[in-house]
Amino acid sequence: MTRDILTAIVVPLSILIPIGTFIPKYKYAGKETKTIFYYLLFAGLVNATAICLSYLSIRNLPLLHVYTIGETIFFLSYFLLIFEKKAIRKVLYGAVILLPIAFTLNFLFFQSIYEFNTYTRPVEAILITSVCLMFLYSSGFVEDLLKQPKSWINIGILIYFPTATIIFILSNYFVFVSSNRTLNNIIWDVHSILVLGMYLAFAKGFSLINKKENDR
Amino acid sequence: MIDNVYLLIFYGTLLLFVIIAAFLLFYIRNQNMVWKQRRQLQETQITQQKELLNAVIDSQEIERKRIGQDLHDEIGGTLSAIKLMLNSLKNQLNTQQEEVLADAKELIDKMIVDVRHISHDLSPPGLAVFGLFTTIEAFVNLINNTGQIKISVEHENDLEEVELPEKTSLALFRVLTQLVDNTLKHANATEIKMIFGIHEADLSIAYQDNGKGFDMEVLHQRSGIGMQNIQSRLQMINAAYLIQSSIGDGFKLNINYPLHPVE
Numbered sequence: 001m002t003r004d005i006l007t008a009i010v011v012p013l014s015i016l017i018p019i020g021t022f023i024p025k026y027k028y029a030g031k032e033t034k035t036i037f038y039y040l041l042f043a044g045l046v047n048a049t050a051i052c053l054s055y056l057s058i059r060n061l062p063l064l065h066v067y068t069i070g071e072t073i074f075f076l077s078y079f080l081l082i083f084e085k086k087a088i089r090k091v092l093y094g095a096v097i098l099l100p101i102a103f104t105l106n107f108l109f110f111q112s113i114y115e116f117n118t119y120t121r122p123v124e125a126i127l128i129t130s131v132c133l134m135f136l137y138s139s140g141f142v143e144d145l146l147k148q149p150k151s152w153i154n155i156g157i158l159i160y161f162p163t164a165t166i167i168f169i170l171s172n173y174f175v176f177v178s179s180n181r182t183l184n185n186i187i188w189d190v191h192s193i194l195v196l197g198m199y200l201a202f203a204k205g206f207s208l209i210n211k212k213e214n215d216r
Numbered sequence: 217m218i219d220n221v222y223l224l225i226f227y228g229t230l231l232l233f234v235i236i237a238a239f240l241l242f243y244i245r246n247q248n249m250v251w252k253q254r255r256q257l258q259e260t261q262i263t264q265q266k267e268l269l270n271a272v273i274d275s276q277e278i279e280r281k282r283i284g285q286d287l288h289d290e291i292g293g294t295l296s297a298i299k300l301m302l303n304s305l306k307n308q309l310n311t312q313q314e315e316v317l318a319d320a321k322e323l324i325d326k327m328i329v330d331v332r333h334i335s336h337d338l339s340p341p342g343l344a345v346f347g348l349f350t351t352i353e354a355f356v357n358l359i360n361n362t363g364q365i366k367i368s369v370e371h372e373n374d375l376e377e378v379e380l381p382e383k384t385s386l387a388l389f390r391v392l393t394q395l396v397d398n399t400l401k402h403a404n405a406t407e408i409k410m411i412f413g414i415h416e417a418d419l420s421i422a423y424q425d426n427g428k429g430f431d432m433e434v435l436h437q438r439s440g441i442g443m444q445n446i447q448s449r450l451q452m453i454n455a456a457y458l459i460q461s462s463i464g465d466g467f468k469l470n471i472n473y474p475l476h477p478v479e
Contacts, residue, residue: 111219118219122227126234133238137245165231169224 011192012051015044018203025209032081033149033209036202039074046070062113064121069100072124075157079131082150085138088131095127116171125165132157152205160198167191269448277339277386284338292331299324340389348385349375349412352392356410359396365408367396372413380419384473387449388421395423395469398442403427403467417475424468429461 022029022037029037046067053060076096083089103120107113111120132154145151167174167187174184302321309317342351349371356367380388392410399405405427413420435443446469450457455473 119223122224122231126227126231129231130234130238133234137238137241141249162231162235166228169227172219 007192011196012047014196014199018199021203021206028211029209035078042070065107065117068121069103072099075128118172121168122165125161129161149205149208152201156198156201160194281339284335287331288335295328367408370411384453387453391446391449399425418472421471426466429463429465
């Protein structure tokens with residue numbers, strides 16, 4: 001029961017925290033935080049649709065394939081906006097175009113749309129983790145690191161994606177192969193907590209956007 | 217329904233590699249940054265100490281110059297005036313009083329000479345006009361005349377063209393006089409050699425005595441004020457120096473002062 005409340009109510013609704021924090025600051029927010037805000041709207045919408053489909057007993061896994069493509073585009077666009085190095089930006093442009101194509105090809109030819117996209121989602125998560133770490137490395141010493149919205153967004157990304165990659169890799173095994181339901185439940189609870197952590201970090205980042213200066 | 221296990225293992229390995237590589241990169245950069253900061257801090261501390269030392273030595277020299285000038289002009293002038301006044305009494309005194317007067321005049325003459333020596337010692341007047349080498353030779357002559365020790369000065373090259381900044385001349389003069397003072401006080405030496413020359417755009421000064429020498433370990437553990445002053449003054453003018461000494465083998469100091477320092 002507690003588990004159901006966490007994964008079915010608390011975590012899906014927790015997306016409203018960063019969204020609610022961002023709306024009053026929308027006017028003076030920078031493009032990068034707006035990108036994350038649009039991602040949250042997209043994620044909320046997909047999540048709501050998934051819950052509805054689940055209540056209607058319609059399989060909602062195809063949505064995950066679409067969600068992965070959207071998530072990739074939003075996060076890579078975010079990094080495109082915050083990176084200043086031309087070489088990295090070129091690679092990111094290439095990734096924004098090629099990855100959605102590759103992900104589409106995956107569900108068309110390699111993995112069924114009714115399976116977890118274990119071939120593509122780990123690629124997306126590893127790429128986002130790597131780019132985020134690269135950004136932290138290239139930014140060097142930053143004064144007032146924890147007073148910058150961007151820092152909290154990166155913290156959120158690093159809370160969720162590296163750990164979730166393992167879950168993405170093994171999701172088909174947990175759901176369709178393993179008969180251990182308890183383990184399966186624990187794994188998805190951990191995933192929910194990670195998502196919650198990311199949303200809270202985003203909310204903290206949004207709360208730091210101020211009127212006077214751009215959030216860069 | 218079963219995924220390609222090899223691909224999944226590859227993903228897992230890749231993730232692990234990314235995380236470990238990132239950790240190593242961050243760790244190495246952090247270490248480099250800490251090391252760089254420490255080096256900068258040390259450099260700043262050395263610069264500050266050098267600046268402080270410069271300020272101390274500068275103010276010391278200014279004060280010495282002032283006291284020297286005051287002694288020379290005020291006391292020396294007053295003594296000369298007293299001598300003149302005593303001269304005016306010459307014909308007004310009896311024989312016994314004239315003898316006392318002659319003794320007094322002799323004392324005043326001695327005082328005038330002493331005051332001149334002290335004031336010249338405090339602020340060598342020839343340094344700015346005649347330069348280091350002439351002033352050193354005058355100083356050496358003065359010491360040689362006392363008969364306490366024999367000092368010889370050699371010039372390997374023609375040094376007349378060498379123009380040193382006043383601060384450098386003064387520092388080198390002070391170093392050499394301090395060395396002579398140390399030799400006289402502690403070395404039991406009979407001979408001092410000073411060799412001046414120019415080697416590869418450096419003014420080189422070799423000072424050596426044939427005294428009893430000392431163990432270099434003692435110098436590393438604890439330097440006297442005289443030796444500290446020598447080292448400070450040489451550091452102040454960015455001169456390189458090498459001290460060599462051992463028990464029974466005299467003392468040697470080689471100084472290399474860059475005549476065209478790189479900024």
